[in-house]
Amino acid sequence: MERYVSKVNITRVLRTIYLTHGLSRVEIARILDINKSTVSKIVSFLEELGIVETAAVGEAGPTGGRRPLHLRIRADWGCVMGLEIQTEAFTVVGVNLQGEVFFSHTEPLDLRTVSLVDAFIGIVDRFRPSLENTGMPILGIGVGLPGFVDPVRGVLCASMPFEQYEEINFVREARERLGIQVPVLVDNDANCGCWGELAFRHSSRPGNFIFVLGEHRKHTIAMDNHRIMALGLGLVLNGQVHHGETFSAGEFRSILYKEDQVNQFSISDDQARQFLQNSRVNEMIVDELARHIAFLVNILNLRKVVIGGPIEVLADQIQKAVRNHAQTNWAYPQKVDFEMEVSRLGERAVAYGAAGMYLERLIRIPSVETGTEATAAVGIDLLPQVGQQNQLVRR
Structure with a gap:
């Protein structure tokens, strides 16, 4: 048997354990279609590092034999x-x-x-x-x-x-x-709001969704008199955070925006300064924002909308408005089906x-491609401890 184990397979095993706690070596081998002895070697390596541990001992099968050891990432x-x-x-x-x-x-x-x-x-x-x-x-x-x-x-x-x-x-x-x-x-x-939804959802990771970040802060570092609602969007398409060709994907300005205003919506800057203090202003922002979100939900067939940041206090209003506009602008008899959630950590999202x-x-599988993307460290290359045990691993 080859002495070395590829970093790709090590990362695949680590990823599988991270996303689904409690798997045995046999189950991992079946899921990844890797020889069980290879999986055992990888698990032993990860246990030596200390990042993987035995979570529980399972029941023996109907014919007896050794009881499987269930694995998990050590928190x-x-x-x-x-x-x-x-x-x-x-x-x-x-x-x-x-x-x-x-x-x-x-x-x-x-x-x-x-x-x-x-x-x-x-x-x-x-x-x-x-x-x-x-x-x-x-x-x-x-x-x-x-x-x-x-x-x-x-x-x-x-x-x-x-x-x-x-x-x-x-x-x-x-x-x-x-x-x-x-x-x-x-x-x-x-x-980053998108990364949080992906990294900590484990087996229930959404594949296509939008993260709506709304924060009440200074528009720029120098504009003390313009403390308004700042909005940004994050998109996940097919399980990948979408950055765009020039990394500007998600930058938001309403299609109703009026020239020479600081805020991102059609309301006046004086009104924008009253965000979260004036219920009428809140209603105007929520409706305008909801129209844009609903458009994206329908156009991109998104399955989830996540609301994050201080704007979460208006989550119920946003949810109702988005659902209303999404259904109103949908041409088919079927109901527009998507989830809406509030980020779990609010202002810390x-x-x-x-x-x-x-x-x-x-837990990202290393790429075999060349180019800038391939040069960014991923997988177990992000663990400094791996370099100390590089006698076991190869590319």
């Missing part, structure tokens, strides 16, 4: 730091490998006095001890930012909220100065999803 083997940086505040969370938040903190941040990368370094240096004092080493850091983000290169391409229109090589600059050898991943804030982005990359 406390390591943790992920998730971070959202916005125009006037940041949120940082610590998440274990089962998706449980064990640490959370939010506070104001003034990016007029400190650069984005400097702010990031300061946050990591400040909160890293709090996470690692739990005994779980940080395996990776995920960051959600507003604007166009290229997650493969780790670049913030442009951000109106940050008043930044030239590229910032965020990941490269951050890693050069951070001083710790862990992966740093970055994506758009609404896309972006930071939580940023942590989920790392876990999604960890």
Whole structure:
């Protein structure tokens, strides 16, 4: 038997255990169509790393024999730091490998006095001890930012909220100065909402959905007098977060938008400032937003709509309006069938999803293709411990 095991198969086994807890080696071999002895070798390797453990001992079959050992990811083997940086505040969370938040903190941040990368370094240096004092080493850091983000290169391409229109090589600059050898991943804030839905849903992962992120914040870092509702959309199509050709997918401005306004809707800026304070303004925003969501639900045949951020307080109104507009604009007799949910972590949804982005990359099957996408580390290459045991693995 070959001494080495491919990283592709190791990641496939790790992914299967992560998504479906309690499987035995025999069940994994059957699901993946891999020889049982190969699966056993991979599981032994993952157990040596400590990331996989036996969850329970199953019952023997009708003919007797050895009882199967059920496997699971060890929740406390390591943790992920998730971070959202916005125009006037940041949120940082610590998440274990089962998706449980064990640490959370939010506070104001003034990016007029400190650069984005400097702010990031300061946050990591400040909160890293709090996470690692739990005994779980940080395996990776995920960051959600507003604007166009290229997650493969780790670049913030442009951000109106940050008043930044030239590229910032965020990941490269951050890693050069951070001083710790862990992966740093970055994506758009609404896309991070999508990552959270994918990473922590396990066996019930939705394949086609939209994440609607609505936050009440300063429009840009310099505009103190324009604290309004900012809206972004994240799309998942066929199980993949959709970024678009220039990474601008999900950037929202209403088709009814009026020129020379700051807010994204057809209402006046004076009205927009009253969001969440004036019920009539809330109704106008909800109706206009619902029309756009319903259009996308019908056009793309989406199966789910997830509402995240402070806009969750209007979730019932949004749900009713979206369903009404989706059905009104549907030409067939069948009812438009889709689910609507509220994100599980409210204002922490972006930071939580940023942590989920790392876990999604960890269980992503390495590509055999060439090019930029293939060069981004995925699968067990994201685990620094693997390099210490590379005598077992090959490409």
